Amino acid sequence: MFSHYMPALITAAVIVVIVWTSNRSLITRRTNLGAEAKLPRQLLILGLTLVGILILLFQIPMSEVARGQILGLLGIVLTGVIGLSSTTFVTNIMAGMMLRVVRSFRSGDFIRIGDQFGKVTDRGLFHTEIQTEDRDLTIFPNLFLITTPVTVVRRSGTIISTTLSLGYEMPRARIEALLIEAAEEVKLSECFVQVTEIGDYAVTYRIAGFLPEVKHLLTARSNLRKMVLDVLHQNGIEIVSPSFMNQRQYGLESRFIPTDTSAKQDDLVASDDSPETIMFDKADEAEELDQLRDELERHKSRNQELSELLKTNSEYDTAAIKAEVESNEQRILQLSEIIETKTSDSKPEK
Incomplete structure (x- = not known):
């Protein structure tokens, strides 16, 4: 009786070995694969598993009627699952x-989706993940992204700004000059001032300038606000609303300005210790990995071109070409080791 099931047991063992070996060689051992590269490999493993189940069904000794009923049940289940989930x-x-075709953004880009703002950490076929300024991870289905406006901060630079309201007794020309000075102090270029509102009690000013390096975007915005405060206070400009009321008695000559308005310039310079280093650590790692993978692919493509050149053309300086190929091979090996190390060292987020 046991001998009747021996072919089925052997088949099951072979299927398990094939699936396990395929999963280990295609996914488990390749720690440097991203979400996009893993998906087709995972689908291949799923396909192998389904094929193995079908082969095993034909190896199990049973009547044709029973086998047909089991196959029919599997077909109904698969059809139902695909039918229910196919839309999404x-x-x-x-x-x-x-x-991916449009390439609106990539890993490391600052983007805003609705009221969520952060850096892109992962782009999969099904979802996109961003890291917010609180260091949290937010996942958006890709379907949501193509039906919702997405604002992308350009890597070539962006305009940052801040607004404040001052009373009508303040000369507009002087305020504009001081705001321009504050923006230039924090290394903004092409600075300009706009009057965005003339209210009943105050004038609203907007100071803006071009920021060429967006890596420390949040720090740059904060530094602009800090410098506006410092420059206005240093020049005797009181930043309070005309409707300001304080229950304590002060003379008309009293000014609500800090006594020490000096600021250290070093405090307003973005560095490796800036808040963005902590806020967007995963996004920075993803951006660096993407850059390394891009460089790896460029070197591989270049070596393929050089190999074809050596085969088809004998007029070129073969010694120089071979030297470049060898240099590229060394860089490819180095990049592969760096990528594998960074991927294996990264810990899963909880």
């Missing part, structure tokens, strides 16, 4: 492919 599943895949 397919649309998210199509949305993910569209985002």
Whole structure:
């Protein structure tokens, strides 16, 4: 009796070994794979598992009627699962492919989606993940991204600004000059001032300037506000609303300005210890990995071009080409080790 099941047991063992070996060689051992590269490999493992189950069904000794009923049940289950999930599943895949074709953003970019602002950490076929300024991770389905406006901060630079309201007794020309001075102190270029509102009690000013390096965007915004406070206070400008009321008795000559308005310039310079280093650590790691992978692919493509050049053309300086190929090979090996080390050292987020 046991001998009847021996072929089925052997088949099951072979299927388990094949699936386990495939999973280990395609996914488990390749720690430097991103979410996009893992997906087709995972689908391949799933396909192998389904094929193995079908083969095993034909090896198990049973009547044709029973085998047909089991196959029919599996077909109904698979059809139901695909039918129920196909809408969201397919649309998210199509949305993910569209985002890759359009290339609106990439890992490390600052983006705003609705009221969420942060840096892109991961782009998969089904979802996009961003890291917010609180260091939290927020995941958006790709379908949501193609139906919702997404604001992307350009890597080539952006305009940062801040607003404040001052009384009508303050000369506009002087305020504009001081605001321009504050913006230039924090290394902004192309600075300008706008009057955004003339209210019943105050004038609202907007000071803005071009920030060429967006890596420390949040720090730059904070520094601009700090410098506006310091410059206005140093020049005797009181920043309070005309409707300001204080129950304590002060003379008309009293000014609500800090006694020490000096600021250290070093405090307003972005450095490696800036808040963005902590806020967007995962996004920075993802950006660095993407850059390393891009460089790796460039070196591989370049070596393929040089190899074809050596095969088809004998007029070129073969010694120089071979030297470049060898140099690229060394860099490829170095990049592969760096990527594998960084990927293996990264800990999963909880």
